[in-house]
Each structure stands twice: as structure tokens, then as C-alpha cells.
Amino acid sequence: MASNFESSIQRGCDFIHDFACSACEEDGLNTEAQHFCNQCTKYYCVNCVLVHNKLYKRHTVLDRKDVKKWAAAPGTVDVLERCERHPGEALKLVCGDHDQLCCHVCVAMDHRQCSSIQHIPDVAKGIRKDPKFRQLPQRVAELRKQIEDMKNDRKKNSSSLRKTRTAIVDEIQAIRKTINDILDKMEKTTVQELDRLASDQEQCIKKDVNSCKQIHDELKNIMDGIQSKDSSGEPTLYIGFRKCEENIKHANEILQNMSKIVKYDITFRKHNGIEDNLSSRQTFGELNESNVLCKQPCTSLFPRDHVFATEGYKEYYVEMSSDEWDCDIEGICELPGGEIVITDYNNNKVKLLDQEYGVVDHCDVPENPWDVRHIGGNEVAVCVNNNADDRHELHFINITKGKLVTTRKLSFSHDCYGATHHGNNLYISSRTALYVYTMTGKLVQKLYEDKSGNYTVMRIAISNDGKTIYITNHSNDQLITLDNLGNKLATFTDPDLLGPHGVHVTTAGHVFVSCYYSHIVLQVDKDGKTKLATLVREQDGVYFPKALFFSSRTSSLVVGRWNDTLLVINVR
Structure with a gap:
């Protein structure tokens, strides 16, 4: 540590103050300031302020109640360099142990035992070239x-x-x-x-x-x-x-x-x-x-360990006159206003549905749209993948005044079958691996890989806190649960879990899985270890279910199938 820094700490020891009295400092004393004068731009302790007030009766003097205004006064530390905890001090150091910017007071009070304290001028070298x-x-x-x-x-x-x-x-x-x-x-x-x-x-x-x-x-x-x-x-x-x-x-x-x-x-x-x-x-x-409570999502009306039961369902046709083939619904998500967005694989379309599940608009994609996920606001991301043309893309689509408009896209060197996001990270499944990217498309890491089959990482879902990731292993009839570091927490198997395809986790932590070959939808516990319920079967109208979404707005499961209909299942 530089000697001038050490002397700065030693000078005040346990008596380092946010603001020191200016008058006392001139006399070589170290006294905590309780007042600040706007006109003098100086700090005063309880004794010195009495003398100041007698000499300058018309000056505006601020006490500790207005301490935030002290830092805004002329002559104080620049706004970018100002320490928020100690406004009178400038940020000069970085604590590597806590990854925090620090002033001398911060180090003296909170980081004395830290082993990695660096001067900002050393750390800041080359900042202009940092991507x-x-x-x-x-x-x-x-x-x-x-x-x-x-x-x-x-x-x-x-x-x-x-x-x-x-x-x-x-x-x-x-x-x-x-x-x-x-x-x-x-x-x-x-x-x-x-x-x-x-x-x-x-x-x-x-x-x-x-x-x-x-x-x-x-x-x-x-x-x-x-x-x-x-x-x-x-x-x-x-x-x-x-x-x-x-x-x-x-x-x-x-x-x-x-x-x-x-x-x-x-x-x-x-x-x-x-x-x-x-x-x-x-x-x-x-x-x-009809909206969720502002303090917590609607799914919180159900306890986290709640086991759902069905109470009826209804089919909604989502075909369009321009469709050349039967709809093959690969992805479903819901917008904040209650509208539904689906991907139609067979017809290379992304379709916008109103709250009554009627098609109100669509946009074409080059080929083979797979998963679709809500990103934020009125924006969704659609996986577009075709190995024959070496096309592996994520298309970002904005919904404005009932219209779908593609705004940008990201291209990958690997397959793009499923997507989700948390915070600033995108999670992309490539059939056999799970990748993490920034929202601008920069690769962060390959988080998980399984080469034991062709579709071992099919669809993905992430918990609301970002700590738990669920993956459908279609090839091996498994639901895989990871932590956010890629460590495997659980591998779930069950006689009913045949060809798991879609997976969805609610904001409260309820987990649902659609099984393509057994024609069922399961509820699994949040740890991904136990089957809680078989919600619907083939006799209930579920045939080759792929996409799956839980609507908090209507407390219903929306299931996409390999035909022209959505199945909306009411749950309680």
C-alpha cells in the first residue's frame, strides 16, 4: 500500500470522519463536522459554527439533516469520484476481496483485513479499450x-x-x-x-x-x-x-x-x-x-408445495387461411397484457393471439421456428434453426399495437432449439449442450453438456431467482435439474416420463413437463426429484404435447399440440 495512503489512515485511526471541521483542521485538530456553510463552502463542528454564525449571520448553514446537500456544494468531490457512503471523500481504491470501490475511510473502517486493495489508477489502465x-x-x-x-x-x-x-x-x-x-x-x-x-x-x-x-x-x-x-x-x-x-x-x-x-x-x-x-x-x-398482485405474482396464491388438479379444459383453433400445413405448435409464451405468442413450426410463422386465443397477427420467419420466450416488456425471442441451411438464430420480435415486428437477431455456431433468460443472460439449448450468452450475443460459457443422445438438452426453464435450471432430456426420458453453475442437482425419471419435451416453471416455483410419447402433462416438485401429479392424459385430449406454458392471468396450463389447436386446461 502506498505510504501516503497509510498515513491517511493512521492520521485519524478510529476517529476518521465523513466530514472534518475545516477550522479545526487548520489548527491541526481532527473534529467531526456537524454543519456546512454554502457561502464559505466549509465544514464546522458544534463549537466553530457558533463563531461562524456570529461573524456571518446571513450565511446559509446546513446541519446533518441536510447532509446530502453538503456533497452538492461547490468545491466538493466530483460526482463520479464521490464515495456514496462518505460523500466528502473521493474513491481512490478497489477492494478485490469484496469487489467494491472504496475511499480511504471505507478501507480504514471496513476493509482493514482485506488482502487485495489496489489503487484505481493501476486498475483503470486501458479502460478505454475495454469492450x-x-x-x-x-x-x-x-x-x-x-x-x-x-x-x-x-x-x-x-x-x-x-x-x-x-x-x-x-x-x-x-x-x-x-x-x-x-x-x-x-x-x-x-x-x-x-x-x-x-x-x-x-x-x-x-x-x-x-x-x-x-x-x-x-x-x-x-x-x-x-x-x-x-x-x-x-x-x-x-x-x-x-x-x-x-x-x-x-x-x-x-x-x-x-x-x-x-x-x-x-x-x-x-x-x-x-x-x-x-x-x-x-x-x-x-x-x-384480473392482474397479479403488485407485491408478488399470482402463482403465489398457491403455496410453493401446492399440488394442482384440473377442472376442465377447452380447445382453441389457431390455424390461418394462409397456412399450407397443419399447425405444429413448438413454443408458447404470454405477454404482460395477456396476449399469447406461439410458434408454428410447419408454416414458418410466429402468431399473436388475443386474450381469447384468437389469431390477430403473424409474422413469417425464414424457416423452422422452435421455442419462443418472453424477454421483457412487449419483446419475445424466437429460436430459428435449420441444420440443412446451417441457420442457427434467435430472432427478437416486438409487439406494438397488435403487430409483430422483428427488430434484431443473433446468430450462433451451434443449434438453437430452446431459449430462456435471467437478468442480463440468455440461456440457449443446442440439443446436447446449454450455453450462456449476454443479451448482445457474447458467449459467456458452455454451462452443461450431455452427448449420450441426440436430444439430451431439448427445452430449458429457469427459476425466478435464477438459481435452478430445468432441462428436458428427450433422448433418455429424463428431467435434469442444475444449479446456476452447471452442477447437476437431480435426474428425474418415471414410467410416465416418455419423450419429455416442454418444461415450464412458474414464478412461485411450480414445475410442469409435457411428455411427447406418453401424451401427458406432469407436475414435478421444485427440486426436480418427485412426480407430484399427472394433470392430463391422452383421454383428456392431449396428443403429442410439445410447448407448455402456465398463465398466471387465468390460472391455466396452455399446451401446444401437433395439430391446429391449443389446449387450455383450467387448474386449481
């Missing part, structure tokens, strides 16, 4: 756009929510006209309940919008700082880079959490026989939220 630093403006711009889109979606949701409220109130008042004065109390009770729900929903939307605005502005400010310092020294740019990385991680977590929430909405259902049963009713009808 991740050079990609930073593009990554932040893309992330800010996603945040802006999410904020706009929430604002539109707010408008539709108000319209929904108005429509429900109109219905309530229409019912009111058919009955007598006894309805006055019921109308008041029902509208109050509606207003309460609408208010709760508005608060959730407002919170999301504020979160988007805050992180959007933070990213903009830090990028402005970096770009304005572009000609400055590498340490400053390195600090900005590290801070921006932290904000990017935080922003992605916010987007991921918000993307899982279904569109906020309210439904109303009139009580049957309301006129005859008026005297026994307190409200006009039931008001129910």
Missing part, C-alpha cells in the same frame, strides 16, 4: 429505452383502468335503475369497493412509473457525467463505468420484476338473481382484479 466500456453508451441507451417504454405502458394502463372503472360504474347504475330505493346503500358500498381497488391499482402503477423515471434519470445523469469526462483521466472513467454497471444491474432487476406483472385491471360480475335476492345482498356484484 464492455466501449459498449456502455449503447447498453445504457437500450436500457433507458426499455425503461421509457415500460413507463409509457404503465401510463396507458392507467388510462385504460380509469375507462374500466367508468364502464363498471355505468353498469352498476344501469342495474340500479331496475330496482327500488333499497339499492342506494348497495350502490354506495359497491362503488366504494371499486374505488378502493382502483386506487390500489393506481398506486401500484404510480410506483412503477416513479421507479422507471428515477432509474432512467440516474442512468442519464451518470452517462452525462461519463461523456463529459471522456477526455479526463482513466480513473474517473473507470469509476463512472463501475457505477454505471451497478445502475444497469439495478435497472435490469426493476425491469425484470415489472415485466412479470400482468396488466393491472378490474372485472365486475353481477350477482345472479339480484332482483330476487336484493335484501340479502350488500353489493351489486363481485369486483375482482
Whole structure:
């Protein structure tokens, strides 16, 4: 460690302060500051501030309640170099043990036992040539756009929510006209309940919008700082880079959490026989939220160890007049607004379905679309693979105003049959291996491989916390469970598990598997070791099931088959 750093620590020892009194320092004393003067741009302890106030009665003096404003005053540390824990100090060091930027105070207080403390000028050498630093403006711009889109979606949701409220109130008042004065109390009770729900929903939307605005502005400010310092020294740019990385991680977590929430909405259902049963009713009808709760997803209404049972199903035809062949549904996912996206392998199409499972739009892909996964906002990723043409691609498609638009694609040197994502990582299955990429297509690692068959890594699903990965081994009739380091945690086999194809894990951790050759859908425990239930069989209408998705919005399993229909199975 450099000698000037050591003396800096030794000077204050256990009495190092966030802010030291400026007047005391001039006398060689080390006293903690409790006040800051905007005009003098100096710090004062409790004794020195009394002298200052007598001499400068009109100066604005801030106490510890406004300590955040101290750091913003002229003459303090540059915003990029400022230590957030100790605003009066500059970031000069990096702790390798904790992977943290530190000032001298941080090291003295929290990192005395650490063995890997480096000066930032040493670590920052070559930062301008670092590929991740050079990609930073593009990554932040893309992330800010996603945040802006999410904020706009929430604002539109707010408008539709108000319209929904108005429509429900109109219905309530229409019912009111058919009955007598006894309805006055019921109308008041029902509208109050509606207003309460609408208010709760508005608060959730407002919170999301504020979160988007805050992180959007933070990213903009830090990028402005970096770009304005572009000609400055590498340490400053390195600090900005590290801070921006932290904000990017935080922003992605916010987007991921918000993307899982279904569109906020309210439904109303009139009580049957309301006129005859008026005297026994307190409200006009039931008001129910059709979205997930803002604090946690809808699947959390079922305990994590809940074993599902079916209560009926319905078939929906998804063929189009332009289809040349029977639909072969290989992938299914759901958008935040409740729309469904499916891949039709036989007809080389990606189809958009409304909430009633009717086809409203489609887009063509070059050939052979396989899996489709929701990435965030209104964006999905589609696996496109054809070995004959050496085509192994992931197409990103945006859904805007009911239209599917391909925005970009990634190409791989290996097969691309299944995909999912968590945080900033894409997980791609290649039939025999599982690869991890960044969202921009940079290979991170080959996480897992099994060459014992042709389709040992067919489809993949990842738990909400990113710690558990489920893989269907189609060739060997197995469900493989890994941790996020690629270590095998479990291998599940069962007489019913014949040709496992699709796998889906809910946000609460319920695991479902579709079995192509045994014509069934299974529920497996979260550890991937035990069969909990056989939910549907061939006699229930399941034939060669491939794609599988659990809809939190409707509490139903959506199963894709090798024909022109989707099978929607209600569960409880």
C-alpha cells in the first residue's frame, strides 16, 4: 500500500470522519463536522459554527439533516469520484476481496483485513479499450429505452383502468335503475369497493412509473457525467463505468420484476338473481382484479408445495387461411397484457393471439421456428434453426399495437432449439449442450453438456431467482435439474416420463413437463426429484404435447399440440 495512503489512515485511526471541521483542521485538530456553510463552502463542528454564525449571520448553514446537500456544494468531490457512503471523500481504491470501490475511510473502517486493495489508477489502465466500456453508451441507451417504454405502458394502463372503472360504474347504475330505493346503500358500498381497488391499482402503477423515471434519470445523469469526462483521466472513467454497471444491474432487476406483472385491471360480475335476492345482498356484484398482485405474482396464491388438479379444459383453433400445413405448435409464451405468442413450426410463422386465443397477427420467419420466450416488456425471442441451411438464430420480435415486428437477431455456431433468460443472460439449448450468452450475443460459457443422445438438452426453464435450471432430456426420458453453475442437482425419471419435451416453471416455483410419447402433462416438485401429479392424459385430449406454458392471468396450463389447436386446461 502506498505510504501516503497509510498515513491517511493512521492520521485519524478510529476517529476518521465523513466530514472534518475545516477550522479545526487548520489548527491541526481532527473534529467531526456537524454543519456546512454554502457561502464559505466549509465544514464546522458544534463549537466553530457558533463563531461562524456570529461573524456571518446571513450565511446559509446546513446541519446533518441536510447532509446530502453538503456533497452538492461547490468545491466538493466530483460526482463520479464521490464515495456514496462518505460523500466528502473521493474513491481512490478497489477492494478485490469484496469487489467494491472504496475511499480511504471505507478501507480504514471496513476493509482493514482485506488482502487485495489496489489503487484505481493501476486498475483503470486501458479502460478505454475495454469492450464492455466501449459498449456502455449503447447498453445504457437500450436500457433507458426499455425503461421509457415500460413507463409509457404503465401510463396507458392507467388510462385504460380509469375507462374500466367508468364502464363498471355505468353498469352498476344501469342495474340500479331496475330496482327500488333499497339499492342506494348497495350502490354506495359497491362503488366504494371499486374505488378502493382502483386506487390500489393506481398506486401500484404510480410506483412503477416513479421507479422507471428515477432509474432512467440516474442512468442519464451518470452517462452525462461519463461523456463529459471522456477526455479526463482513466480513473474517473473507470469509476463512472463501475457505477454505471451497478445502475444497469439495478435497472435490469426493476425491469425484470415489472415485466412479470400482468396488466393491472378490474372485472365486475353481477350477482345472479339480484332482483330476487336484493335484501340479502350488500353489493351489486363481485369486483375482482384480473392482474397479479403488485407485491408478488399470482402463482403465489398457491403455496410453493401446492399440488394442482384440473377442472376442465377447452380447445382453441389457431390455424390461418394462409397456412399450407397443419399447425405444429413448438413454443408458447404470454405477454404482460395477456396476449399469447406461439410458434408454428410447419408454416414458418410466429402468431399473436388475443386474450381469447384468437389469431390477430403473424409474422413469417425464414424457416423452422422452435421455442419462443418472453424477454421483457412487449419483446419475445424466437429460436430459428435449420441444420440443412446451417441457420442457427434467435430472432427478437416486438409487439406494438397488435403487430409483430422483428427488430434484431443473433446468430450462433451451434443449434438453437430452446431459449430462456435471467437478468442480463440468455440461456440457449443446442440439443446436447446449454450455453450462456449476454443479451448482445457474447458467449459467456458452455454451462452443461450431455452427448449420450441426440436430444439430451431439448427445452430449458429457469427459476425466478435464477438459481435452478430445468432441462428436458428427450433422448433418455429424463428431467435434469442444475444449479446456476452447471452442477447437476437431480435426474428425474418415471414410467410416465416418455419423450419429455416442454418444461415450464412458474414464478412461485411450480414445475410442469409435457411428455411427447406418453401424451401427458406432469407436475414435478421444485427440486426436480418427485412426480407430484399427472394433470392430463391422452383421454383428456392431449396428443403429442410439445410447448407448455402456465398463465398466471387465468390460472391455466396452455399446451401446444401437433395439430391446429391449443389446449387450455383450467387448474386449481
